[in-house]
Amino acid sequence: MTVNEIKNGIVLDHITAGKGMEIYNLLGLDKLDCQIALIKNALSRKMGKKDIIKIDADIDINTDIIGYVDPDITVNVIKDGKNVEKKTIDLPERLENVLVCKNPRCISATEQELPHIFTLSDRENRVYRCLYCEAQAKD
Amino acid sequence: MRSLIDIATLTVAEIDELIATADDIIANPEKYAHKCAGKKLATLFFEPSTRTRLSFEAAMYELGGNVLGFSEANSSSAAKGESVADTAKTVSCYADIIAMRHPKEGAPLVASMNASIPVINAGDGGHNHPTQTLADLLTIHREKGRFDNLTVGLCGDLKFGRTVHSLITALRRYKGIKFVLISPNELKLPDYVKASLEKEGFPYIETTDLEEVMPELDILYMTRVQQERFFNEEEYLRLKDSYILTPEKLTTAKSDLSILHPLPRVNEISVAIDKDPRACYFKQVLYGKFMRMALILKLLEVE
Numbered sequence: 126m127t128v129n130e131i132k133n134g135i136v137l138d139h140i141t142a143g144k145g146m147e148i149y150n151l152l153g154l155d156k157l158d159c160q161i162a163l164i165k166n167a168l169s170r171k172m173g174k175k176d177i178i179k180i181d182a183d184i185d186i187n188t189d190i191i192g193y194v195d196p197d198i199t200v201n202v203i204k205d206g207k208n209v210e211k212k213t214i215d216l217p218e219r220l221e222n223v224l225v226c227k228n229p230r231c232i233s234a235t236e237q238e239l240p241h242i243f244t245l246s247d248r249e250n251r252v253y254r255c256l257y258c259e260a261q262a263k264d
Numbered sequence: 265m266r267s268l269i270d271i272a273t274l275t276v277a278e279i280d281e282l283i284a285t286a287d288d289i290i291a292n293p294e295k296y297a298h299k300c301a302g303k304k305l306a307t308l309f310f311e312p313s314t315r316t317r318l319s320f321e322a323a324m325y326e327l328g329g330n331v332l333g334f335s336e337a338n339s340s341s342a343a344k345g346e347s348v349a350d351t352a353k354t355v356s357c358y359a360d361i362i363a364m365r366h367p368k369e370g371a372p373l374v375a376s377m378n379a380s381i382p383v384i385n386a387g388d389g390g391h392n393h394p395t396q397t398l399a400d401l402l403t404i405h406r407e408k409g410r411f412d413n414l415t416v417g418l419c420g421d422l423k424f425g426r427t428v429h430s431l432i433t434a435l436r437r438y439k440g441i442k443f444v445l446i447s448p449n450e451l452k453l454p455d456y457v458k459a460s461l462e463k464e465g466f467p468y469i470e471t472t473d474l475e476e477v478m479p480e481l482d483i484l485y486m487t488r489v490q491q492e493r494f495f496n497e498e499e500y501l502r503l504k505d506s507y508i509l510t511p512e513k514l515t516t517a518k519s520d521l522s523i524l525h526p527l528p529r530v531n532e533i534s535v536a537i538d539k540d541p542r543a544c545y546f547k548q549v550l551y552g553k554f555m556r557m558a559l560i561l562k563l564l565e566v567e
């Protein structure tokens with residue numbers, strides 16, 4: 126299967142197979158007018174299977190969200206058909222308005238206008254905790 | 265400008281400094297009687313906690329300062345829909361420091377992020393209560409003269425007992441501390457707290473039997489076992505007496521054991537023990553006031 130190469134835009138590569146749609150939704154890509162290709166189960170030498178997202182527009186994307194869902198993704202920035210930047214992503218230290226605290230006793234559950242902030246408390250086990258109540262983030 | 269929301273944010277050096285100040289206040293109260301003259305403490309109690317509020321108010325009065333605030337059963341401004349952030353900004357115009365009690369976890373942190381004056385967390389639901397831990401620490405230090413090389417028994421509800429979790433957080437920074445965790449199986453210390461102790465190579469033992477470990481203890485920190493924490497009444501009735509401290513259970517204890525309790529107690533320490541020199545829980549209340557005085561001085565940067 127071939128998808129035309131893009132001229133100016135972003136390619137999210139090495140997405141864990143099956144996670145492409147989740148990334149697509151979390152980044153709000155459905156709201157964009159440009160061409161977007163979501164390729165599922167592409168063959169990968171490194172991973173066997175992977176998902177890829179190609180966005181034919183030079184947009185800012187929230188790499189924190191990507192880092193949280195799948196820190197192994199690489200982000201390629203394409204300018205004039207050339208790959209000008211290849212970014213690997215770290216687990217973000219802080220997530221703002223990505224996750225919502227599920228603890229009903231948390232102040233963020235009562236006061237709707239507060240930003241939902243989570244911080245990385247255990248890098249090894251990828252544990253995030255709510256800034257306010259320290260409850261562990263759950264999917 | 266700093267706030268105190270979580271005991272873990274205080275360094276060992278800062279705790280030492282607070283204890284040194286509290287010791288000096290106890291030795292020379294007149295030296296401190298006017299330190300906060302002209303300053304105001306706002307006690308914002310969105311849920312009632314008479315003893316904590318009185319301790320803060322007494323602390324501020326003994327420093328020569330003034331107190332204003334409210335204590336509500338169903339939170340006055342919150343009931344009108346005012347956010348914690350707005351309350352904090354408003355009160356910053358009237359007072360020099362805030363002590364906030366709130367039923368919602370994290371509310372004092374939100375206040376500290378929005379206030380232009382220091383905020384002290386006076387208890388946020390089942391989450392943090394750092395000034396209780398400061399009271400516990402001063403009590404241990406006054407009684408033992410040190411924080412290292414102690415065997416600390418924590419007895420009762422170790423699952424939901426926030427004072428226990430905070431005390432562990434504070435004490436695990438010292439050398440030679442051994443924790444003895446005494447609770448019914450239903451109320452054991454949460455796995456994530458135990459995991460962090462294991463990760464740091466901290467020795468601890470877990471048991472359901474208080475009497476068995478009594479001879480080892482230097483400190484015994486009692487907490488209440490509440491009936492509503494149990495799945496069935498039968499279990500509660502079977503277990504409740506094993507976590508009530510009586511003179512009989514103390515017969516094998518060390519002569520210099522220190523018995524602490526965050527209070528209020530219901531029946532988990534028999535009143536017959538109150539006269540025992542090892543009972544420290546009323547001194548602990550007094551020390552709580554001195555630590556709040558030391559903390560107010562530190563946060564207001566009063567020399």
Ligand SMILES: [Zn+2]
Nearest residue numbers: 226231255258
């Ligand atoms: Zn929360």
